[in-house]
Amino acid sequence: MSQSSKTYTPTIGIECHVQLSTKTKLFAAVGNDARDARPNTLISHICLGMPGALPVLNAKAVELGARAAFALNTTPAAFSKFDRKHYFYPDLPKGYQITQFEQPIVLGGYVEIESEGVKKKIGITRAHLEEDAGKSTHPAGKDYSLVDLNRAGTPLLEIVSEPDIKSAADAKAYARELYLIVKYAGISDADLYHGNMRFDVNVSVSSDPNVLGTRTESKNLNSFKSVEKAAEYEIKRQIELLEKGEVIIQETRGWDDAKQRTFSQRGKEQAHDYRYMPEPDVPPIILSEEFINEIKSSLPVMPDEWRNRLLSLGLSRSQIDTLLEAEIDNEAVDYLPIIESNLDNPDVAKFIANYFVNIEIPMRHDGSVSDKLDNQARSTIYIAIDRLIQDNKLSSTNAKALLTQLLKDGLSPTDIEEYAAEQGYIQESDSNEIEKIVEAVIAEFPDAANDVKNGEMKAIGFLTGQVMKKSLGKANPGMAQELIRKKLA
């Protein structure tokens, strides 16, 4: 047999379940935050599927669904409705899940990603509202299973992408961008650790660009990395099977994070007929033009728009990404709005952005920033420090040191210059003072002075360093160098 030289094109589509940041469940006035709750404490007769219990739609979830439409670059459907999806399982109390099957709240839209330096649009097929099921656990070695219905009825938005994703790297970029989008739009807390976003990755490969291969669905991935790795693994696995002349089985697969591989879940799957039917207990969602416009105008600046604004400052892509992620790390700490409020002075804005990326954000990651400083105070500090640098009163080394100290101690002195002077950060720009020191240094290091005279400019650095040392770091190094040149010309 000859070695195949076929090239295979992967085709990837991603379904993402996003938990909406509502206070209560999708159809019951019961608390939604199951993170620290004891099992089966966040439940009502509705969550339990008691006889006679009726679902009552959470208006906030509808609002967030409508926001999602704009966040995904489209408009929410003026008319959408719910359906019942039937199957039996102990963590599904009613025997059906209420979901939007026929007419979802979001149809169309796209997400723009940048992967390997190229911008791509990933189409969105649809996004629909639905309730989550409860949680089943199967204790090892026991003859029973446990059901926790705290999560039952939690509102989800399932965002379904078109099969526009062509590589594992793109899959990761898409997942990450979706994360930023739902977070910025305020749709979800997007707490990945607690499963607020769960990705199902559909992968197929084909050697014929006109024919799609058989796809597999790797379910319940909860990190960007596992999305990438699962896609990568499936692409490789499927190509290997095809190369061996075998066929791909359309199936649901799980992801083993420890072994970094997908595995078949066929045993648990049955051929389901969900017997969808319109949900008669929940009237259709009809959104007025007024409501839709209100939602549209309430949407904050989205990540892509921030990128465009920050690119115009000349920041690098990776600096921008750092800022975009930092912004949503801690709701109380602003970065982008502080940069934005200085956009009419791009140099200041850029300075602040750089200091955020290089100093404050790494400090935040170490947990070494005091929480005593509010956004207003931080903004004032940054602007003041920039001014001191512009006025040649602060060296960049001292600026960093000063900022670090202020952030760490949570200080917001009313007069920052005065404070910096007290703390010895302000540099000497009085040329008479510096001249005295320069003269002393030249006298102390005649060899180096001679070198400079003979044109060996390396020695200037040495002499400047000595001036700085003698001035205890306070001399303006630019002025010192100029004076040395003048004296030894």
Next chain:
Amino acid sequence: MSQWPSIKDLASDVNSGRVSASEQVEKALKTIEEKKEFNAIIATLADRARQRAKTIDDRIKAGENVGRLAGVPFIAKDNFLTFGAETTAASNILKGFEAPYQATAIERLEAEGAICVAKANLDAFAHGSSTENSDFFTTLNPHDKSKVPGGSSGGSTASVVLDMAPFALGTDTGGSIRLPASFCGAVGYKPTYGLVSRSGVVAMASSTDVIGPLTRTVADSALVLDIMAGTDELDSTSIVKDKLGYELSPTEAHLKGQKIGMISEYMSEGLEPEVKDSINMAIEALKQAGAEIVDVSLPSLPLALAVYYVICPAEVSSNLSRYDGQRYGFSQQDTTNLDDIYKQTRSIGFGNEAKRRIMIGTYVLSSGFYDAYYKKAQIVRTKLVKEFEDAFKKVDFLIGPTAPTTAFGVGENTADPLKMYLTDIMTVAVNLVGVPAISVPCPVSDNMPIGLQLIAAQHQDRKLLEIAQLAESILK
């Protein structure tokens, strides 16, 4: 003659202290006991009813006005969730189920001082037209123990006719209030869809289920409706009540100038001659009293039963999914795995009719059959809605019989489910289109009761009750 005065008078007697709530409860419980052999009642709420009566009497002694239903006993169909007794929907699968909350309708009646004294028999899960599908026993017709009372609210209706309480609650998904009203000679009111909250009522077919009263008089029905009606935050399909309410005062309305359409499809096929004569006589009497009677045809009406028996089982199969032996009710634990718990719990817990409807419903919703059955049925349903709307542009009310026959014999139709389904032929269309309808007794000689059905356009409940009251006085 009934031992109960009108509901309004009774409440006013209790509020004024002329009679006590406790006396009313004892009277009801005594009658329930005396008429036990009719099998109208599944369980009494004796303890809770007596306690409530005592509280009400104490409040009245303290000078309070307890409400518009002070001390009025009533009986709820056993698919209403209530405290004080099990709620079974007359099914084995819910045997032993104690409701953790009460139906909104019950709550609203209690808030006005009414006292639920018992839970009435029904076809299990309200599936049926005779109460013979009850998993427990068949209720007997108060006029003839060899006949059925109609269903599914057969126990509720019989209890009112047997004078056990001034009123009872029923549910009407395809005729389950009006049909037994017709068979037993009571007033049965089916409101506009959504007018009474369905919260806390065991669901049968969610898109057609309504809640309504069974009473001796139209005025009693109107008062009970007025108290139950209106939006409920626990039921998103509930609607606002008429701003005038529904309680009838001596009305200015009269039949002169009222245009009433006689439904020709209901007057032709399969109508028992006796029923036909009685209805014709009643219509003639209304004409004499000044009503203008015209023939109206609703061409899709003959399809209504077929449509109903696709949509209703589809919703039934879905609504009964929750009875899985996992959280409440009957559970067959003597099994080896999850699938067996499901299969055996449901095989043992559900009766034949529930199983039949689950199977029909599952079939019509299956992929590959959905379009041919469910979707097509919805299309015809939409057409029916349109035909009723058009009819109500021409006439104020529609009129016809409630059922094609009088009450049939116990066991007469049980072997043939299709024949049983045909009992609903004149009631189901009203549920599919969501309009209000009422069955009021027609004059009969010595024979079994016959019901006259009056139908109005959506939200015209008040107008319908007014004209029904006029008809009632004319037909007396």
